[in-house]
Amino acid sequence: MSTAPASPPVAVVANGWGWRHGSRHAWALRGLDLRIDPGERVLLLGASGSGKSTLAKGLAGVLGGDEGESEGALLLNGAAAANARGRAGLVLQDPDSQVVLARVGDEVAFGCENLGVPREEIWSRVREALHVVGLDVPLAHSTSALSGGQKQRLALAAVVAMRPGLVILDEPTANLDPDGVRQVRDAVTRVLDATGATLVVVEHRVDAWVPLVDRVVVLDQGAVIADGPPETVLRERGADLAAAGVWVPGHRATWPRRATTAPGEVLLSGRGISVERVRGTTVAQVPRVQVRAGAALAITGPNGAGKSTLGLTVAGLIPPGSGVIEASAALAAGQTGVPHTWPSRALLTRLGMVFQDPEHQLLAKTVRAELDVGPRALGLSEGEIQARIDELLHRLRLERLAEANPYTLSGGEKRRLTVAAALATRPRVLVLDEPTFGQDARTWAELVALLARVRDEGSAVVAITHDLDVAEALGAERLVLQKTPREKAS
Known part of the structure; x- marks a missing residue:
């Protein structure tokens, strides 16, 4: 200077x-x-x-x-x-x-x-x-x-x-x-x-x-x-x-065991997908995408390639610009085969989404109340709601924070909370945008182990991530997006 x-x-x-x-x-x-x-x-x-x-x-x-x-x-x-x-x-x-x-x-x-x-x-x-x-x-x-x-x-x-x-x-x-x-x-x-x-x-x-x-x-x-x-x-x-959980070069976090069963049926499929966050502005072209039960899919690629927008599209929160994402009959279960037309209540047990920024989906005044939102919207019994919440608080090391305001949590704790909130409704397809950011080595291992369990129980896990260890640890199929020429020029 x-x-x-x-x-x-x-x-x-x-x-x-x-x-x-x-x-x-x-x-x-x-x-x-x-x-x-x-x-x-x-x-x-x-x-x-x-x-x-x-x-x-x-x-x-x-x-x-x-x-x-x-x-x-x-x-x-x-x-x-x-x-x-x-x-x-x-x-x-x-x-x-x-x-x-x-x-x-x-x-x-x-x-x-x-x-x-x-x-x-x-x-x-x-x-x-x-x-x-x-x-x-x-x-x-x-x-x-x-x-x-x-x-x-x-x-x-x-x-x-x-x-x-x-x-x-x-x-x-x-x-x-x-x-x-x-x-x-x-x-x-x-x-x-x-x-x-x-x-x-x-x-x-x-x-x-x-x-x-x-x-x-x-x-x-x-x-x-x-x-x-x-x-x-x-x-x-x-x-x-x-x-103690500190990331130290040469010391790898614990990985979950590999899946012991082959992937199941295709729950979501799409061909010729144009991904758009703003109507008329294509951020990615995806020739083919399949999301299978009992399997993980990792969406990777450089910043700006459209990964997060594709995740929102797969999760049924925004429509594709062209092409269509179709749900299997088993996943649709009485709804149309086009997820972005489903009402929010129908999405709860079918398609769960964890946004990249945790604060974009925090709703309640305490951690426990945050985990309560989805199950209560489904009309579950009080006993079932509390059982699910208690298990997630324990698995994701949030027990001591149960009565804390979510906005006072660290970045890594907020991430674990939003993952837990999505898991509380037990969706068949779980889409997570950068699920492991802000985690220490111990909580990374616990979070990835939990995702592996979701996979092994027959649900699908879609991880949008720069953390390639997540993809490898979950044995995920990889969908690699590249920037469009327009984005490279910018």
């Missing part, structure tokens, strides 16, 4: 710091003692629910007010993080959740405007930030036309333009394909080399970030259980950390 950052590299100090969400009895994080020196690059690890994202949000100053209660001190260069406006910039795991404006240039300028940067300086910062993250698109380019990897680099550019002394990344590559992961990691490298900013990155993809960081810190409910150079921590504590 041609000019120095407005903020010097930030020193982080936590003295007995903790945070409790207003609707929760248990603390998300408590008694944390930690120091990060200016310019250090720290990879923050820990099992799902260990408080990593809470710390990231605390450092960014976005916790406070009536949202909960804090104790101890969390300081940036000696000032309370909640009051250190402009010193820290946060990039979240979901690119769509942080894009506010319609044009790329306006999006990058937005933070600078809020900080009161003089207008004549803003646009030089915007161009500089886009250059350093490697996002070579016009300032007037539509933010909605960007791929997932481009949106993450856009979010990073918006942070860079504000010139913070601390860059915080909360699982920024969770929903990206391998190329998108490299793009974001390389963009972060350029930013740090240009600014000297301090880095805190929360990630489960350890392999991608180890070459960039100089320190690994592992959390467990407020305690730092490992701290040191990456090679030392991962070599000396690797087995213990893996057993």
Whole structure:
């Protein structure tokens, strides 16, 4: 960058710091003692629910007010993080959740405007930030036309333009394909080399970030259980950390046993499918798709290839632009053979959908109530409803969170909740968009084992995923989508 950052590299100090969400009895994080020196690059690890994202949000100053209660001190260069406006910039795991404006240039300028940067300086910062993250698109380019990897680099550019002394990344590559992961990691490298900013990155993809960081810190409910150079921590504590659920290179999560029976009847089939989220705009052409009972299908491919839209089409939530998805007579069971014409009640036990963003399908005020919605809509007995809920809470490690507000859960916990909510109605076809994002190694294994059990009980599992281990662990047939020429050009 041609000019120095407005903020010097930030020193982080936590003295007995903790945070409790207003609707929760248990603390998300408590008694944390930690120091990060200016310019250090720290990879923050820990099992799902260990408080990593809470710390990231605390450092960014976005916790406070009536949202909960804090104790101890969390300081940036000696000032309370909640009051250190402009010193820290946060990039979240979901690119769509942080894009506010319609044009790329306006999006990058937005933070600078809020900080009161003089207008004549803003646009030089915007161009500089886009250059350093490697996002070579016009300032007037539509933010909605960007791929997932481009949106993450856009979010990073918006942070860079504000010139913070601390860059915080909360699982920024969770929903990206391998190329998108490299793009974001390389963009972060350029930013740090240009600014000297301090880095805190929360990630489960350890392999991608180890070459960039100089320190690994592992959390467990407020305690730092490992701290040191990456090679030392991962070599000396690797087995213990893996057993606790931390993803450690060379330590593979447990896979379920292979299916022992052949796939059953075709429940859904389609030929010549044109996939459209917006009528008249084709995002993918799918010559053939089949979903079989007792089998898994993995829909893979790069960001922007239309995987999520195909998932919505298969699940009967949107119609195809051309062609037709047909249900077998056994699946239709009194409905037409065209799923997108079915009423919502008919979909409940036939086609279940887990969206990529968990918050898009949260409805209730507690975790238990969330799991109650589908079974109660089916008119099940009280005893059957509670039996299903209790089993899912146990299988997906959500028992201690049964009375918590779903919005206060970590990203990985929200994902497990939405999978459990879909399973509560026991659909014959379960479609999941990125089912394993945000999971530690232990919850990943438990979630995949549960999907394998769904498969073995005769239902169909359709997983839209960049996690190819999921496809292999489930013995899934693969449907690989490619970007259309138009998308490549964008």
